[in-house]
Amino acid sequence: MNGSAALVDNANASQSRRVFWDQDVYQLELERIFSRCWLMLGHDSLVPKSGDFITTYMAEDRVILSRQPDGSLKAFINSCTHRGNQVCHADSGSAKAFVCNYHGWVFGQDGALVDVPMEERCYHNDLDKSKLGLTQIRVETYKGFIFGCHDPEAPSLEEYLGDFCWYLDSIWDTPDGGMELLGPPLKSTLACNWKVPTENFVGDGYHVGWTHAAALQMIGGELSGLSGNRADMPFDDLGLQFTVRHGHGFGLILNAASSIHVKRDGYIKYINETRGAVRAKLGPEREMLYVGHWNTSLFPNCSFLYGTNTFKIWHPRGPHEIEVWTYTMVPKGADAETKRSMQREAIRSFGTAGTLESDDGENMSSATYNNQGVITRRGWMNSSMGLNREGPHPVFPGIVGVSFIGETSYRGFYRFWQEMIDAPDWAAVKAGDADWDKMWTNRNFWPERLAAQQAEPQD
Amino acid sequence: MTEARKTVGMELHHAIVSHYSAEARMLQNRQYRAWFDTVIAEDIHYWMPVYEQRFVRDRRPEPTPDDAAIYNDDYGELKQRVDRLLTGQVWMEDPPSRIRYFVSNVEAFETAPGEFEVFSNVLVHRNRRQSEVYVHTLGREDKLRKAGEGFKVFSRKLILDARVVQDKNLYFFA
Numbered sequence: 001m002n003g004s005a006a007l008v009d010n011a012n013a014s015q016s017r018r019v020f021w022d023q024d025v026y027q028l029e030l031e032r033i034f035s036r037c038w039l040m041l042g043h044d045s046l047v048p049k050s051g052d053f054i055t056t057y058m059a060e061d062r063v064i065l066s067r068q069p070d071g072s073l074k075a076f077i078n079s080c081t082h083r084g085n086q087v088c089h090a091d092s093g094s095a096k097a098f099v100c101n102y103h104g105w106v107f108g109q110d111g112a113l114v115d116v117p118m119e120e121r122c123y124h125n126d127l128d129k130s131k132l133g134l135t136q137i138r139v140e141t142y143k144g145f146i147f148g149c150h151d152p153e154a155p156s157l158e159e160y161l162g163d164f165c166w167y168l169d170s171i172w173d174t175p176d177g178g179m180e181l182l183g184p185p186l187k188s189t190l191a192c193n194w195k196v197p198t199e200n201f202v203g204d205g206y207h208v209g210w211t212h213a214a215a216l217q218m219i220g221g222e223l224s225g226l227s228g229n230r231a232d233m234p235f236d237d238l239g240l241q242f243t244v245r246h247g248h249g250f251g252l253i254l255n256a257a258s259s260i261h262v263k264r265d266g267y268i269k270y271i272n273e274t275r276g277a278v279r280a281k282l283g284p285e286r287e288m289l290y291v292g293h294w295n296t297s298l299f300p301n302c303s304f305l306y307g308t309n310t311f312k313i314w315h316p317r318g319p320h321e322i323e324v325w326t327y328t329m330v331p332k333g334a335d336a337e338t339k340r341s342m343q344r345e346a347i348r349s350f351g352t353a354g355t356l357e358s359d360d361g362e363n364m365s366s367a368t369y370n371n372q373g374v375i376t377r378r379g380w381m382n383s384s385m386g387l388n389r390e391g392p393h394p395v396f397p398g399i400v401g402v403s404f405i406g407e408t409s410y411r412g413f414y415r416f417w418q419e420m421i422d423a424p425d426w427a428a429v430k431a432g433d434a435d436w437d438k439m440w441t442n443r444n445f446w447p448e449r450l451a452a453q454q455a456e457p458q459d
Numbered sequence: 460m461t462e463a464r465k466t467v468g469m470e471l472h473h474a475i476v477s478h479y480s481a482e483a484r485m486l487q488n489r490q491y492r493a494w495f496d497t498v499i500a501e502d503i504h505y506w507m508p509v510y511e512q513r514f515v516r517d518r519r520p521e522p523t524p525d526d527a528a529i530y531n532d533d534y535g536e537l538k539q540r541v542d543r544l545l546t547g548q549v550w551m552e553d554p555p556s557r558i559r560y561f562v563s564n565v566e567a568f569e570t571a572p573g574e575f576e577v578f579s580n581v582l583v584h585r586n587r588r589q590s591e592v593y594v595h596t597l598g599r600e601d602k603l604r605k606a607g608e609g610f611k612v613f614s615r616k617l618i619l620d621a622r623v624v625q626d627k628n629l630y631f632f633a
Contacts, residue, residue, distance in 0.1 A: 089512065090511075090512055090513055090514045090517070091511040091512045091513065091622075092511055092513070093513060093514055093517050094517075182527065183527065184509055184511045184526075184527055185509075185527075186509055186527065186529060186624075187622060187623040187624065188623060188624035188625070188626070188629075189623060189624070189625050190627065211550070213546070213548040214543045214544075214546040214547075214548040214549045215543055217546055217548065218539050218542045218543045218546065219539075227548075228548065262536070262539070323623060328527070340525050343527060344528075344531055347527060347528065347529065347531070348531075348532075348536065351529055352529050352624050352628060352629045353507075353529050353530060353628060353629040353630045354628070354630075355539070355540065355543055355630075357628065358551070358627075358628035358629075358630040359549070359550070359551060361551070361627030361628055362550075362551045362587075362588075362627055365627065
């Protein structure tokens with residue numbers, strides 16, 4: 001390892017291809033990112049009642065998430081403390097106890113070791129069960145979304161999301177109750193590095209018209225203008241890009257929330273009925289976010305499209321493979337029929353046979369596997385689109401890029417990726433809080449742009 | 460287990476098996492428009508539910524069309540999927556992949572005059588680019604009705620055996 005300067009070059013908006021290929025880099029990611037960041041586990045809606053559980057992953061670690069009788073959540077490693085066998089093989093269910101198939105050890109719904117067969121005769125009271133509970137994981141929620149973290153020194157979830165909470169509240173803290181997840185998840189594998197889909201969702205407005213040309217043409221509506229990257233496609237004022245301290249980011253298409261859905265009457269009605277209350281509670285800028293379409297990633301490996309309402313976790317399986325989980329994210333306050341319709345449309349477009357999702361798999365796999373060639377992977381990738389057409393904004397937190405089609409959010413993602421790879425601990429990360437965004441040198445971009453727009457004659 | 464009902468006679472069984480073979484050949488030859496027009500009825504429900512790995516003791520009901528499903532299409536929605544393939548802009552299918560179907564275990568029951576409930580197993584092989592091979596096994600529960608000299612399907616339920624799908628997409632018709 002030559003240090004991360006050999007992997008990310010922020011000044012030139014560039015990343016080494018080794019970030020998608022090298023085993024060494026992946027091991028460092030497991031230690032420095034997946035073991036220290038908050039990772040998506042699910043939503044309250046997936047485990048509403050005492051005893052409800054789901055099994056999931058934090059990177060390659062198998063995890064049980066379980067609702068406790070007092071309403072709290074616990075998460076613990078799904079591996080028996082005896083010889084390591086997986087304790088629970090079901091995707092979900094309700095359980096007051098988990099019994100290991102190997103020797104019959106019984107763990108409570110909180111992961112404590114409560115019973116061991118033939119304990120008196122075999123262990124002669126020498127076994128300290130209190131030290132043999134399933135390994136516990138720190139769990140916190142934000143507006144119903146559940147995250148887990150292995151690092152006791154990591155900041156709170158809310159600090160980790162940081163300024164991104166201001167954005168997320170536009171959709172997760174609405175007067176109508178925010179959003180929830182509908183399961184069960186669709187699951188599939190894809191032979192690519194986990195960062196390829198994550199970067200795509202965090203900031204790739206550029207690929208939409210070309211990769212998804214066929215589907216956009218078929219769906220019609222406002223986004224069909226992007227299909228095939230026609231010269232007359234709308235571009236100016238299409239939207240914006242956002243990136244924040246800890247690498248979370250999104251691209252925004254204005255006024256386009258439901259535009260990927262074909263059957264969307266219920267959704268349009270719901271947005272029209274609720275946007276006024278969002279404006280009253282959160283202000284006009286966040287109303288604008290509420291009615292737009294987002295392509296988003298939460299660092300490191302959770303993504304969603306708000307509006308389309310597909311919700312993804314890219315579970316890494318080594319540097320060259322992921323397991324894709326797909327949920328649907330819906331407004332809690334929508335009626336049952338509208339939620340069902342949203343789920344059908346979200347999966348129709350972005351499920352395993354998705355009309356848009358089906359276009360992406362090969363690009364992502366190929367972008368990973370071409371680096372098998374030793375000459376190929378000496379190269380560097382380019383993420384310079386919109387460089388310097390971005391900066392701090394008087395209203396929107398973090399760094400804001402001028403277009404939905406740009407790579408501001410890529411640059412922010414890899415900036416923080418590099419920071420976490422380099423940081424020996426969270427204290428070192430916190431030490432960089434004050435000037436984290438110094439690489440964006442065009443500090444006057446937005447003040448000047450907004451002043452120029454103010455000075456224009458009104459139509 | 461012995462099925463209480465009797466399967467259809469030899470002639471009808473042969474007709475249904477031949478129909479399935481012809482359907483598979485159309486799809487193998489990428490004749491999606493012909494497939495859609497000759498095989499799919501206007502009241503089609505084309506459904507591939509998502510099945511979780513659940514304990515035997517779990518009493519939650521089986522998935523319904525209101526639950527998460529990989530396919531959950533009516534006639535118009537299935538037609539749109541075909542339209543996408545015919546735009547000529549599906550780059551992943553240029554050069555085209557190959558798909559091959561093996562339909563077996565066909566059991567057909569006449570449930571009403573000219574209407575049939577048909578069970579079958581489907582093995583699908585996809586070969587993509589140079590050396591990518593993807594294999595899927597599915598159970599299939601069809602409701603067919605006689606249409607002219609052949610049959611049309613008005614209900615198709617596809618039971619995917621894999622919980623985690625190992626393929627770049629499941630965008631093919633079975």
